[in-house]
Amino acid sequence: MKTVALCGNPNSGKTTIFNALTGSHQHVGNWPGVTVEKKEGKLKYNDEEYRIVDLPGTYSLTANSMDERIARDFLIKDNPDLIVVVVDQTNIERNMYLVTEIMEMQKNTLLVFNMSDELEKRQIKIDINSISKELGIPIVKTSANKKIGLEDLKKQIEGSLKSPQYPENLNYDESFENILSQINNIIEQEKNISEKSKRWVSLKLIEGDVEFREDISKDNLTQIDKLIAQLEKQNDDDASIIVSEKKYDFITKISGKYVKRKNLVNNTSD
Ligand code: BGO
Known part of the structure; x- marks a missing residue:
């Protein structure tokens, strides 16, 4: 079933x-x-x-x-x-x-x-x-x-x-996607992580999620941590905050385009 x-x-x-x-x-x-x-x-x-x-x-x-x-x-x-x-x-x-x-x-x-x-x-x-x-x-x-x-x-x-319907990837900015894909490439070698979840696990690792770290080899973790440190340096912020900000940027973009609130419309026309 x-x-x-x-x-x-x-x-x-x-x-x-x-x-x-x-x-x-x-x-x-x-x-x-x-x-x-x-x-x-x-x-x-x-x-x-x-x-x-x-x-x-x-x-x-x-x-x-x-x-x-x-x-x-x-x-x-x-x-x-x-x-x-x-x-x-x-x-x-x-x-x-x-x-x-x-x-x-x-x-x-x-x-x-x-x-x-x-x-x-x-x-x-x-x-x-x-x-x-x-x-x-x-x-x-x-x-x-x-x-x-x-x-x-x-x-x-x-x-x-x-007929399954799969979501679009959330496209983040180029420098973030670049680091994400490098982490993804490392995760590709990990047999314990299911194929379809790899991008999600990569994001969770950037967010500092400890749960998946035990499934990843020590050498790969060292490489991943270096990339996360690079991301934090580029953005001058904590990696978990960077990820949630990127998600909120996406949500703000969607809501700005497709959600209209009457009081806001009035305010802007005043
Ligand atoms: C009470 N519209 C409206 N207006 N209300 C909805 C809708 C909808 O489409 N769907 C659900 N609700 P849950 P979670 C309640 O219980 O299913 C209401 O937590 C009340 N209770 O009836 O429990 C739904 O499982 C007294 O409201 O949500 C419920 O996700 C007064 O939203 C509430 C008013 O729904 C949460 C509402 C004693």
């Missing part, structure tokens, strides 16, 4: 969507070795059944918190057939950080832009089609608590499982 992982920030509406997809076909257990609740269910659609795994709500995918570690381990090691990321559109910039983290994994991904009903009240306009084109992945619009858009979501889950 194909597996779909459901991710999203806390309060994005993930539980509402999980319940709508799985109905009464769900069970609750624990993630292995920890007392964090694990919810799984089955989506039955067009005579097919799909396993839906609800991952803990997270803002990011660092190894610093238990919830984030559970979510990233599942995405990297269990390699679900599809990742569905729920986005609260009223907080789109904050929610997009997790999206950038998941895009970097280069896996079959689908976005759910939830809380559509709140947009009109708050006078926010979002050009979903253009965002979808720019990110290279489908986006389904929902108001989950009002059960709007859920049929479209089920249909798109079926479609994305049949």
Whole structure:
């Protein structure tokens, strides 16, 4: 049975969507070795059944918190057939950080832009089609608590499982991409790291993530650390801050082009 992982920030509406997809076909257990609740269910659609795994709500995918570690381990090691990321559109910039983290994994991904009903009240306009084109992945619009858009979501889950949609790479500036590709080339020699996750692991190493360091040979680590030091020198900043700033630059670019807030429009025309 194909597996779909459901991710999203806390309060994005993930539980509402999980319940709508799985109905009464769900069970609750624990993630292995920890007392964090694990919810799984089955989506039955067009005579097919799909396993839906609800991952803990997270803002990011660092190894610093238990919830984030559970979510990233599942995405990297269990390699679900599809990742569905729920986005609260009223907080789109904050929610997009997790999206950038998941895009970097280069896996079959689908976005759910939830809380559509709140947009009109708050006078926010979002050009979903253009965002979808720019990110290279489908986006389904929902108001989950009002059960709007859920049929479209089920249909798109079926479609994305049949024809996987992989996100575009986030293109950073040339000097950053240069160091990233050199680290990537070193990681290419590492057998313990799965092929598709290599760019993501390279980024995590730049961010100072210790979890993958033990999978990498000592000589390669020395070379990687030299490249990270070079990056920090070039930018005169800590590498983890450089990476998050690059991601926020990307988000600001997307939101500047495709998210319009009425009060901001008024302010600028004053
Ligand atoms: C309460 N639109 C709106 N307006 N609200 C939504 C939508 C949507 O599309 N989708 C979900 N919600 P979770 P996580 C609540 O519980 O699924 C609401 O953390 C309340 N509760 O109903 O739990 C949803 O799993 C009392 O709201 O999110 C829920 O991601 C008053 O968003 C909240 C008002 O959804 C979080 C709301 C006692």
